[in-house]
Amino acid sequence: MxxxxxxxxxxxxxxxxxxxxxxxxxxxxxxxxxxxxxxxxxxxxxxxxxxxxxxxxxxxxxxxxxxxxxxxxxxxxxxxxxxxxxxxxxxxxxxxxxxxxxxxxxxxxxxxxxxxxxxxxxxxxxxxxxxxxxxxxxxxxxxxxxxxxxxxxxxxxxxxxxxxxxxxxxxxxxxxxxxxxxLHTRFIAATAPSGGIDIGRADRLVSVGRGIGGPENLELAQELAAALGAELGASRPVVDSGWLPKARQVGKSGMTVKPKLYVAVGISGAPEHLEGMREAELILAVNSDANAPIFEVAHFGSTCDLFDLLPALTERLQAS
Ligand SMILES: Cc1cc2nc3c(=O)[nH]c(=O)nc-3n(C[C@H](O)[C@H](O)[C@H](O)COP(=O)(O)OP(=O)(O)OC[C@H]3O[C@@H](n4cnc5c(N)ncnc54)[C@H](O)[C@@H]3O)c2cc1C
The missing domain is CATH 3.40.50.620 (HUPs)
Structure with missing residues (x-):
């Protein structure tokens, strides 16, 4: 026994x-x-x-x-x-x-x-x-x-x-x-993720990858996130490039998240990224490359240019 x-x-x-x-x-x-x-x-x-x-x-x-x-x-x-x-x-x-x-x-x-x-x-x-x-x-x-x-x-x-x-x-x-x-160690202080962001607790996340092109385009994702009542997440290259803070990084060397909704925008779906988000309840992926691995874990996918889809989607959500 x-x-x-x-x-x-x-x-x-x-x-x-x-x-x-x-x-x-x-x-x-x-x-x-x-x-x-x-x-x-x-x-x-x-x-x-x-x-x-x-x-x-x-x-x-x-x-x-x-x-x-x-x-x-x-x-x-x-x-x-x-x-x-x-x-x-x-x-x-x-x-x-x-x-x-x-x-x-x-x-x-x-x-x-x-x-x-x-x-x-x-x-x-x-x-x-x-x-x-x-x-x-x-x-x-x-x-x-x-x-x-x-x-x-x-x-x-x-x-x-x-x-x-x-x-x-x-x-x-x-x-x-x-x-x-x-004990040899003692607790001193807990420091909240920078800016008080804790994407691990978000029910909805819109995450951006290198496909977003540059920080000047982040607004498109921020508007979609706002329309969905979602937090903004990111893949590692976006964080490494300094476009978004580390507290927003999803994946192996970032946060593991399990939101009800995860929208992956311009993210290829490398194993190190998938490790942090594959347990999300509903995964939507937007990627112009139909062979991107993100589609292997996505429940719904759109193989189109994010610069076409995001503004249209945000507008539709704002109107509803
Ligand atoms: C030890 C280790 C730890 C790591 N930890 C992490 C981690 O925590 N998180 C993480 O994310 N990565 C991590 N990585 C990096 C990981 O291997 C990938 O390099 C990274 O996830 C790729 O990020 P990406 O998908 O944004 O970029 P890319 O792989 O470059 O993908 C960009 C995607 O955008 C698409 N795209 C481009 N333009 C458009 C457009 N106009 N419209 C639609 N789609 C478009 C492309 O088709 C492409 O699929 C780690 C790597 C290592 C070795």
């Missing part, structure tokens, strides 16, 4: 959405392994976070002032402690900026293998078979983990709804490790 431990990412705004996706995945895995789902919620105070985690069988609450605000060293220690004391077969962590730190640190500390960038997880006999995106999504690697392992799961790989059961989980307190009292 193998249990599945979910690391519940959280902040002052509550439980992160990825935690529900992990809980849904954990339920399926635990059914296959004949085990239970345990959810580790580690924070300064956990009482307000626990009620959201009804999809777990057991909520493990670990409290310590060093756990809020988020500090990687503290959360690595917390997850390490939970793995050592609960000995789960599977540990699931979001493949997020924080999750990658926490999972890697805890996997190393407990000497368990780490399988990152998972987009699929299934039980086969007593093993876990994972599909992971590697090389920026260019390849899918399949791995088979026979014993205990730590897996980081890409946002959008599993539906969050399955992890949002209104059930009531049992609760247990897990003692915080003593190391939390003697």
């Amino acid at each position: 193998g249990n599945v431990l979910v690391y519940v990412e959280n902040s002052e705004t509550g439980v992160a959405p990825i935690a529900f996706e992990l809980l849904g995945a954990a339920r399926r895995l635990a059914a296959g392994l004949g085990g239970e789902v345990e959810a580790l919620v580690a924070a300064g105070a956990t009482a307000e976070l626990a009620p959201a985690l009804g999809a777990a069988d057991v909520i493990l609450r670990m409290e310590h002032p060093a756990l809020s605000p988020y500090l990687p060293e503290a959360h690595v220690a917390a997850l390490t402690e939970a793995i050592r004391s609960r000995d789960p077969q599977v540990v699931l962590v979001g493949n997020t900026s924080a999750g990658i730190d926490v999972a890697a640190g805890a996997a190393a500390a407990t000497q368990r293998p780490l399988v990152a960038y998972c987009t699929g997880l299934a039980v086969d006999g007593e093993a876990v078979v994972a599909h992971s995106q590697v090389y920026g999504g260019k390849l899918v690697a399949t791995t088979r983990t026979e014993g205990p392992g730590v897996f980081t799961v890409v946002a959008g790989a599993f539906p969050g709804a399955e992890g949002q059961s209104g059930g009531k989980a049992a609760e247990a307190t897990l003692a915080a490790p003593a190391t939390l009292g003697s």
Whole structure:
């Protein structure tokens, strides 16, 4: 029997959405392994976070002032402690900026293998078979983990709804490790993305690529974004050229976004860009090149000149 431990990412705004996706995945895995789902919620105070985690069988609450605000060293220690004391077969962590730190640190500390960038997880006999995106999504690697392992799961790989059961989980307190009292790092300040922009929270994004030609043409995209009630995003060349700030960059070395609507304008769809936006619910692409890879992930596409389409589209939206 193998249990599945979910690391519940959280902040002052509550439980992160990825935690529900992990809980849904954990339920399926635990059914296959004949085990239970345990959810580790580690924070300064956990009482307000626990009620959201009804999809777990057991909520493990670990409290310590060093756990809020988020500090990687503290959360690595917390997850390490939970793995050592609960000995789960599977540990699931979001493949997020924080999750990658926490999972890697805890996997190393407990000497368990780490399988990152998972987009699929299934039980086969007593093993876990994972599909992971590697090389920026260019390849899918399949791995088979026979014993205990730590897996980081890409946002959008599993539906969050399955992890949002209104059930009531049992609760247990897990003692915080003593190391939390003697950390080598300390939290100083959180700095908001420049200009207060956080494209990761936008429901709608209009992103521009090199096809926009130059900063003098950005207005066309800004007008479309305004008509859609969207934020403006960008591919890396647009940011590297200084046309838009880094906080607006989508992709491997920028932000990972999952908006309801993503409009890609003059973006070719390089793997490093797709890595940051392919989980958007609805993707529209505008590109004059019908062979551009962006059309492989787009739900709808327009193979026309953006300079023809954008003004017409904005005008139509403004009129409606
Ligand atoms: C380690 C690493 C990290 C990276 N991180 C990122 C990242 O975070 N984000 C990112 O975006 N990239 C990233 N890149 C860069 C990535 O590989 C691509 O170079 C980049 O995404 C290309 O940007 P683009 O699509 O805007 O430009 P291009 O590839 O040049 O594409 C421009 C597109 O515009 C189209 N176009 C041109 N004119 C028009 C027109 N008038 N109307 C309609 N369409 C038109 C063209 O057909 C073309 O498809 C990274 C690369 C590396 C190596």
